[in-house]
Amino acid sequence: MLARSRNALYETLRDMFVAEKDEKIVGVGGLHITWDKIAEVRTLAVDKNATRQHIGSEIVTRLIADGKELGVEKFFTLTYQPQFFNSLGFEIVSKDDLPQKVWKECIDCPKFPNCDEIAMVLVE
Ligand SMILES: CC(C)(COP(=O)(O)OP(=O)(O)OC[C@H]1O[C@@H](n2cnc3c(N)ncnc32)[C@H](O)[C@@H]1OP(=O)(O)O)[C@@H](O)C(=O)NCCC(=O)NCCS
Incomplete structure (x- = not known):
């Protein structure tokens, strides 16, 4: 997972779902709308x-x-866990297949431009 600033976490707080078990948070994940009918599944951790x-x-x-x-029609993720996402119907695609808009945030990433995450899209 990529590090995120506290500010970025607050700004995207409404993207997030948490899972609770015995009154304890045991999982988190976010859906971030990036473009018309396109959203990224991200910040996923259990x-x-x-x-x-x-x-x-x-x-x-x-x-x-x-x-x-x-109204989202296309769901994508950038991940190091392809087997997990594959079990949910996501398939590996070239990063070039994702819209340019996706890369807006990449400029702020410490790994840019050497991204080693795997791009996947939900195929239904
Ligand atoms: C990846 C992660 C979110 C998976 O959460 P999880 O609750 O353990 O996953 P699930 O139990 O829902 O797994 C569903 C299926 O995914 C696959 N899967 C999950 N973890 C896997 C692993 N480590 N290796 C291979 N397949 C895996 C399996 O097919 C599994 O089904 P099964 O257990 O019935 O065989 C969790 O391992 C995690 O938080 N990892 C560290 C953070 C991270 O890498 N997040 C992803 C960033 S995008």
Whole structure:
């Protein structure tokens, strides 16, 4: 996962869903609208003591349902976890397939321009 400033977290707070178990937050994920009908699934993390319990899947499923209600038609992610996203119907694409708008935030990334994340798009 890429580091985000506290300011960036507050600015995108309304993008976020959390998962709770026994009154404790065990997972988080966000859906960020980047362009017309296009949104990014990002900032996804599950407590390391609670992985492989389908919490991450549930968060992504809710994010996609939320996006669809808002009219989003294309969901993408940039990830180091292709197997997880593949289990949810995402497929690997070239980064060039994602709209230019996506790269606006990349300029602020410490890894720019040597991005090693894998681009994936939800195929339904
Ligand atoms: C990636 C992450 C969010 C997955 O969350 P999770 O709740 O453990 O995932 P789920 O239990 O919903 O997994 C669903 C399916 O994804 C696949 N999967 C999940 N984690 C996997 C792993 N480490 N290796 C291979 N496949 C994996 C499996 O097919 C799994 O189904 P199964 O357990 O029935 O076989 C979690 O491991 C995590 O927080 N990792 C660290 C942060 C990170 O890398 N976030 C992604 C940034 S985009």
